[in-house]
Amino acid sequence: MGLRSLLWRNKDSRELTEELDDFLEMAIEEKMGRGMTRAEATRAIRLEQGSRDVTREVVHAARWESFLEICGQDLRIGFRRLWKSPGFTVVAVLTLALGIGATTAIFTLIHAVMLESLPVENPEQLYRLGDNNNCCSMTGTQNDGSFVLYSYPLYEYLRDHTPEFEQLAGFASYLNDLSVRGRSDSAAKAYKGEFVSGNYFEMLGIQPAAGRLLTPGDDSPTAPRMAVMSYRTWQQSFARDPAIVGSVQNIDGTAYTIAGVTGPQFYGDTLRSDPPDFWLPLAGEPEEWRLQSGEVEWLYLVGRVKDGIAPDSLNARLTVELQQWLASHREVIPQRDWGEIPRQHISLTGAARGVDQMQTQYSLALRLLATLSTLLLMIACANIANLLLARGSDHRAQIAVQLALGGTRFRLIRQLITESVLLAVVGGVAGLYTAYIGTHALLLLAFRGAHSIPISARPSIPVLVFAMLLSLATGMVFGIAPAWMASQSSPVDALRGAGRAIGGRSSKVQKSLVVVQVALSIVLLIGAGLLTKSLRNLEGQQFGFVTEGRLIVSLISLEAAGYSEPKLPALYQRLEEEMPRIPGVLSASLSAYSPLEGNNWSEYVLIQGEPPDFSGTAPSWLRVGPHYFQTIGTRLLHGRLIDERDGPGAPRVAVVNDAFAAKFFPKANAIGHYFGMSDLGHSGDYEIVGIVEDAKYQDTRGPAYPTFFLPLLQVGPREPLRGWVSSIELHVAGRPESLEPDVRRAIAEVDPNLTVLRMVSFGEQVARNFNTERLIARLAELFGILALILACVGLYSVTAYAVARRTNEIGIRMAVGAEPTKILTLVMRSALGQVAWGMAIGVPAALAGGRVLADLLYGVRNYDPTIVGLAAIVLAACALLAAAIPARRASGMDPLVALRYE
């Protein structure tokens, strides 16, 4: 009956009508049988039984199908009403798109980073031996006794003595920069690689997309060298060429055969930007002492536990095994730490999401963002509720008629809520698009400089479900109150045209909501202003070098390209000759590392003739080649710069910066003095020949460290940190990035095994130091603008509603002689009041909260009056503009119409 009658509705309806007609006819005949005329009988039956049509509707409505039919009707009505008021609909949909979009974007990130498991088989069976993310290579006892990093011999011992693990695998706790060159490649390219044990892929339980994955047979010093490529690399760098499987690639000077490619979803054991492109067996680790020494702790261990094993007992057992091994290998722990040995233990943690570096790092930030976006969404809901209220009072006559014709309040509320949900769903669909853009932008901001990020901005199924549910909930939340209030209007009152204010109480709620929105907006705007100014100060400061027109080339270790120290002078000479020959290059230089790339060497120095002074931070230092300072734009203050004459046999010299000179030679001129590293016997090693201006090499905020510069090739026999170059600086004319192909070609011509790790303009390299600050500033700006828009929409809707309610009153005022400008000021006064209150609350809150920001800010005080003033002016201007629109409409009303307003 049920579903069938949905489809055959007309037939059922006709049958019911016929049955009712029969019933009434028989009742009439019976009455006629008692002596009434047909007309009298008909009238009597009509009085007794009611109208046939109403009865039919009553019976009809008692069926459950009518629920769906009414829903369909409601949707059609709702759609028509929204279509008819495009202004309202557009504003509401945009507001919702922003609110739902922001929340969905944050949820996409939360889901990808914190909720989703590794794309492996049965991830809940995976456990990690360790409970924190200490990296990357250490010796001796570990933090709080909790073992996280393991030496290779210890790994072997645990692997062989713990049958509770189906497989226990070990892998490097950091990624290596590999230099990879195929047979047909003209130059080597840089890729990320991870060294893993032979049973790594078996432990994870994944399938290859092509070829095969590593097996324990590959992880032996005598086995042929095999490597596995990631699917993303295969797709992006090798165009999924099937010939890659089985091909030979030269990786860091060793020939590896590519055994296969991992599946498309797999990105490794850790969610990180720039995941591994290659997985190599541990036996291939070039620093062989890593595999033999029990001292070097550098592996993370993850294992798949067999079914039915309780993690707690396994945990205890592992600690026992660790203690046993340490007892018989005491020599790996420095003697001074032997007292700590009993405290060493292993904590098993679930590894369904792999090594949770990113989760830990971003957990707080994500939760903060989630709170903020939920707050904004709720404010958006409140705004739309206000807009609906304003709209509802426009439609009061229509609603009154509906109620008078027999519609129930329940039916009316249902229809209005359906309309709200429809609006919310449309906003939700628009929000999905906004969320995609937002997530994409957030990822680009947070991971600027990364080649690939294994987080997709595209909405996955859980995200879609989340967005839908959120839209439905949002629609209900903002729809209920206005629907309820609309249904409360008495039809008689509405038809009679009483334009009196309903519920002065509700307008107080609305107004205080606007005040809250204004306060929130000013807080966010001030915060955004401060952070943006701070970022601009940071990026625009005098670093001590020039970033315009400079290109920085970072090379992978020259040792990997097959160089040994004796070969370096010839290489450097060739590079110094070839680089300036590239068209567009004005000057070139080599150095151990470049400023603000993340590297910094420091060493205490001993001044000849002075007592040793190890106070303060050790000075920074670096080895540079000729033309270095000119190329990066650091000015010479006194003396001379390092140049060609400072070669291997020449007198050993050094150039220092101003801070160094000021610290160690406060009264004299530093030039001509001597100093050295390591010990007093060497304090006369270097003669200071020049002083350059201060430049920042690592810390972007504090003043430059005292720094000294030594020539590349003047390396004493016992000195650490030899003359290896990993950075080439180029001063170019025109856009630095445009020279990239020419530079690559030139380097390949010098030696095709030289591998470029990274080539960026100096400006970009410096900018990447401020990724976090930039992210925070952009987010603050975004949320500030969102809050501003919402506050304006809120103020507009409350003012429009107030005007609508007071139309009669305005008509009366105009009729007794009030000028339009007086009406304008009347309406604006209320709006002004809300804005003023909002600022009165918001500005002190911003100043108080600004103290939290004080540490983040650079060059701007957290109560900077310019910023505060600017934010206040912008907010006030936008808000008053928003309120002026309905105010102007009010002042332009025809008093006759206003008086007659129903």
Place this chain on the structure above:
Amino acid sequence: MPDKSTDLVQGTLDMLILKTLALEPMHGYGIAVRLEQMSKGTFRINAGSLFVALQRLERSGLINSEWKATENSRRAKYYVLMQQGRKRLDSETKEWGRQVAAIARILEAS
């Protein structure tokens, strides 16, 4: 127009309709007339309540309906009691008897 029959609780009306149909199959008007007769005028059902109840009973499988020719050679929808309906009638009647006895006991106690 509302009359006394709408004071009947929904379940009671269902039971009375089942009883009426237990005697013989009938069409809607016939049921209404029979109910009025058997209750000596106390219960007068209006069309709306009756047909809502009939629809409900039919959907629960307690009664069945079919179009048949009437005495006046018109067609009318006749309702017939099903086996399940008979069982329900029996149990409802017993239950009703218990309730009435209990109420009577309470009212008589002083």
